[in-house]
Amino acid sequence: MAAALEFDQVTKEYRSLSSRRSIRALDGFTVQVEAEEIFGFLGPNGAGKSTAIHLAMGFMLPTNGSGRMLGKPFGHSATRRRVGFLAENVALYHRPAEKLIRFYGALNAMDGSNLAKRTRDVLQIVGLEEHAKRNIGKFSRGMLQRAGLAQALVNDPELLILDEPTSALDPLARVMVRELLLSARNNGKTIFLSSHLLSEVELVCDRVAVLHRGKLVRFGKTADLLQSSERIEIVARSIAANAFAGGVAHNGIVRFSVPASDQRLALERVWSLGGEIVSVNPVRRSLEEVFLEVTRDRQTPLAEGVQ
Amino acid sequence: MKPILLIALNFVREQRWPIFVLLLWVVLLAMVGLFADLPRERDDLLFIFKQIAIYVIAFSVFFGASAIYNERRSRRILGVLSKAVARDQYLAGLILGVAMACAIYCFALGATATWTLGSAGFPIPQVWFLMLCLVAACVLAGTVALMFSTFLHPFLAAGATAIVLGLPALASLAFSVRWAYTVPVFVLAANVLKSSFKSPGGVFWLPVGLALLETFFFWALATVIFSRVDIAVEVE
Numbered sequence: 001m002a003a004a005l006e007f008d009q010v011t012k013e014y015r016s017l018s019s020r021r022s023i024r025a026l027d028g029f030t031v032q033v034e035a036e037e038i039f040g041f042l043g044p045n046g047a048g049k050s051t052a053i054h055l056a057m058g059f060m061l062p063t064n065g066s067g068r069m070l071g072k073p074f075g076h077s078a079t080r081r082r083v084g085f086l087a088e089n090v091a092l093y094h095r096p097a098e099k100l101i102r103f104y105g106a107l108n109a110m111d112g113s114n115l116a117k118r119t120r121d122v123l124q125i126v127g128l129e130e131h132a133k134r135n136i137g138k139f140s141r142g143m144l145q146r147a148g149l150a151q152a153l154v155n156d157p158e159l160l161i162l163d164e165p166t167s168a169l170d171p172l173a174r175v176m177v178r179e180l181l182l183s184a185r186n187n188g189k190t191i192f193l194s195s196h197l198l199s200e201v202e203l204v205c206d207r208v209a210v211l212h213r214g215k216l217v218r219f220g221k222t223a224d225l226l227q228s229s230e231r232i233e234i235v236a237r238s239i240a241a242n243a244f245a246g247g248v249a250h251n252g253i254v255r256f257s258v259p260a261s262d263q264r265l266a267l268e269r270v271w272s273l274g275g276e277i278v279s280v281n282p283v284r285r286s287l288e289e290v291f292l293e294v295t296r297d298r299q300t301p302l303a304e305g306v307q
Numbered sequence: 308m309k310p311i312l313l314i315a316l317n318f319v320r321e322q323r324w325p326i327f328v329l330l331l332w333v334v335l336l337a338m339v340g341l342f343a344d345l346p347r348e349r350d351d352l353l354f355i356f357k358q359i360a361i362y363v364i365a366f367s368v369f370f371g372a373s374a375i376y377n378e379r380r381s382r383r384i385l386g387v388l389s390k391a392v393a394r395d396q397y398l399a400g401l402i403l404g405v406a407m408a409c410a411i412y413c414f415a416l417g418a419t420a421t422w423t424l425g426s427a428g429f430p431i432p433q434v435w436f437l438m439l440c441l442v443a444a445c446v447l448a449g450t451v452a453l454m455f456s457t458f459l460h461p462f463l464a465a466g467a468t469a470i471v472l473g474l475p476a477l478a479s480l481a482f483s484v485r486w487a488y489t490v491p492v493f494v495l496a497a498n499v500l501k502s503s504f505k506s507p508g509g510v511f512w513l514p515v516g517l518a519l520l521e522t523f524f525f526w527a528l529a530t531v532i533f534s535r536v537d538i539a540v541e542v543e
Contacts, residue, residue, distance in 0.1 A: 014540070050539075057389055059539040077393035085389035091382035093317065103317065107310050107390035151386065 004159050004190035005033035010065035025051040027214040038185050040205030041194040048214040049194045081108050084157035088164040090148030094137035104151040122150040141168040161192045202287040217294045231283040233257045239275035310392045314400025319407045332359045333415045340423030349427035363412050367445035370405045371452030372464040395530040405449035413438040433507040437499050443518040444495035450522045454529035491517045
């Protein structure tokens with residue numbers, strides 16, 4: 001299946017005329033987003049996530065490298081008819097929500113009854129149908145983000161590029177967005193999701209890329225990234241909890257983890273103590289742990305920032 | 308064509324308050340016309356008409372110079388250019404928007420002048436030709452300002468526009484009148500400023516045609532420059 005989005009050795013440098021300095025926001029970034037997947041795009045602030053998205057949308061030109069979106073080079077305007085985009089800190093014209101969504105749909109060459117119906121549908125999907133006639137200048141931040149999502153969905157896009165789509169949403173709305181993304185994926189759409197909400201990404205994304213200081217530092221299937229090859233969790237019964245460091249007992253079951261290299265020794269010890277093995281599994285980490293592991297070494301401590 | 312029209316209409320909508328303020332000048336002309344002793348004070352009325360008419364050129368520069376900047380600063384440009392809108396279409400939409408905003412003003416001014424100056428004996432077809440000259444001047448001035456604003460701050464873009472529009476005018480005064488036709492905003496404005504009841508002026512299409520041709524040229528130039536601009540970079 002063809003890639004929906006491809007970055008090929010993309011580098012982006014910002015040059016300042018006044019200071020003659022250049023900042024490399026993206027450095028030889030290469031990633032392929034396959035069709036019909038939800039792709040999570042992670043990284044600390046300033047990692048280059050938004051830069052990568054803006055390059056894909058054609059808002060910027062790469063300093064080096066190239067990329068393709070739905071088979072066409074970045075910036076191909078006609079291709080954007082098949083793409084939905086929600087920017088971080090969504091900014092929309094102040095007019096009634098329904099008229100606004102129709103405006104953005106019309107820019108994508110939609111018209112007539114199809115546009116009217118689709119506008120109503122997307123406002124319903126994002127839970128704004130009761131506010132369709134209200135000027136979005138009076139919307140809360142969360143409602144604005146829903147309106148932004150509606151304009152991204154109005155053309156029923158094949159590829160949805162979302163930059164922090166849930167940052168201003170309440171937990172209920174987040175669940176709505178999560179279900180929306182999963183449903184879109186199941187209907188054959190591709191979603192490129194940039195987010196700081198790691199738990200959300202962990203729940204919905206098929207693959208994840210972690211960007212740090214413009215470089216790709218981790219990339220793979222979410223399940224593979226969360227599975228640690230370094231530690232093994234052993235669950236056993238009929239042994240004392242204190243027989244192993246860090247052992248926790250619950251209802252006669254003892255749970256502990258050991259380095260993968262010590263797995264054989266630990267199993268033999270359980271048996272030698274008269275115990276019975278219930279399960280042996282690689283330790284599953286949270287995405288937050290993975291994220292911190294690959295980015296923490298170079299993070300600026302908060303305290304340092306305060307000083 | 309549809310995206311261009313949508314962007315233009317959206318521009319006019321976003322600029323509705325400045326346009327409204329502009330229209331207050333037309334109301335002023337109407338009020339003067341209502342209370343003036345037309346046969347006796349007709350030259351005063353024409354003076355006010357010409358003064359009010361020329362304001363719109365300055366406003367077209369203001370509209371053109373600030374259009375992209377405002378859209379980039381508010382980040383609303385991302386929403387528009389994330390759709391199937393090419394950058395040349397986006398610029399064409401803004402130019403059409405400037406033209407519409409100025410045309411609304413010129414239409415209101417023309418209608419008021421038809422009533423006031425027409426009653427005082429000024430040829431009505433000439434009123435509308437002068438309005439056409441004004442619209443052509445505004446479209447060209449706005450496009451030059453828009454072109455500069457693709458890479459300059461609005462204040463600098465307005466300054467650069469003033470130089471581009473003003474130099475041919477100065478050259479025409481110092482050397483030959485032909486210089487004024489290189490960027491014919493001055494010629495078109497002079498058409499309006501020189502008209503009088505005794506000599507309302509003729510219908511000269513050359514500067515109008517030149518203005519439209521140069522609008523196309525500056526739009527093409529703006530497109531080339533704007534296609535190389537990183538629009539998602541903060542403009543502050």
